[in-house]
Amino acid sequence: MDIVSNHPWTQALHQWRHVIAHGNRCYELQAWTEALECYQQALAIAEGLMLAWPEPDIGMSVLVVSHHNLADACLQLDQLDEAASHLCSAHEQLQRVAQDPGVSPDQQQAALRHQHRTLHELMRFAQRHVQGCQCSVRVARHISEHLIARAAGQSLH
Template sequence: MQHWKRTTDIANRLFAQGELIDAREHYLQALALAQVLFERWHDVDQAVAAFVIAHHNLADLHVRLNQPHESADYLCAAHQRLLQASQEQRLPAALREAALRHSGRTYTELLNFIGEYGQYPRTERLLHRQAAEASELTARPDTFSRPSAYGIH
């Protein structure tokens, strides 16, 4: 996790200095690390938070590069992966629950993005599919308890 944090810090400094291409390279490295840590790190909340932050940093970078379509893809990818992870029975219950908690944040960020930049094909597909799955889930019993509060990143 320390390597992910250092890589993200370097990328954040480069982003702040306007060195966007170099920042992107470091953000991509941080994302790759976060993807590896997602199922392996002992603190599931830290692992999920790193995954979300890595995606959101890249989304912010692409907004700055005037590439909102790319931003939408990163926001959707993060949200979709958390929703999938929350349903994967092969994953430990703690990781599934953390993914579900953090999906509240990714959903909010996705809605904020749509409010500011409008719908893109991937956001529309994801939200349409999510609405259909939500109505299906209300007909099924819960597979695990859901905490009432979402994690803060």
């Protein structure tokens, strides 16, 4: 008997993959509201998996994918502020993990690696949408924090 496959977080990851796949099918069919609902379910699962999964990169990845898919669906529904909020939330959650002395160094490093991806998406969003978005200050703050850290010689990823 495989102990790992019967563990609750393995079942949760399987469920997350199923919900994401269904959301992606809805997205491809331009059923934006259905896709959004699936991605919201996936995010709820991902938030439980983020620090529970024994491989930190997988835990961080499910969170980032969930938020980014939600942001994409929100954009299709012309919900710019919601899209920005999901991009910022993903970045902020990773920041908290990276700075939390209560999590393992492997989890902190995984969070830092995935922040590179969230920052890239924030920058891409800012280039395309920030003028029509009330969340522009929040998006700009994350980008400027990165630029300041880079100028000071610190790496956020």
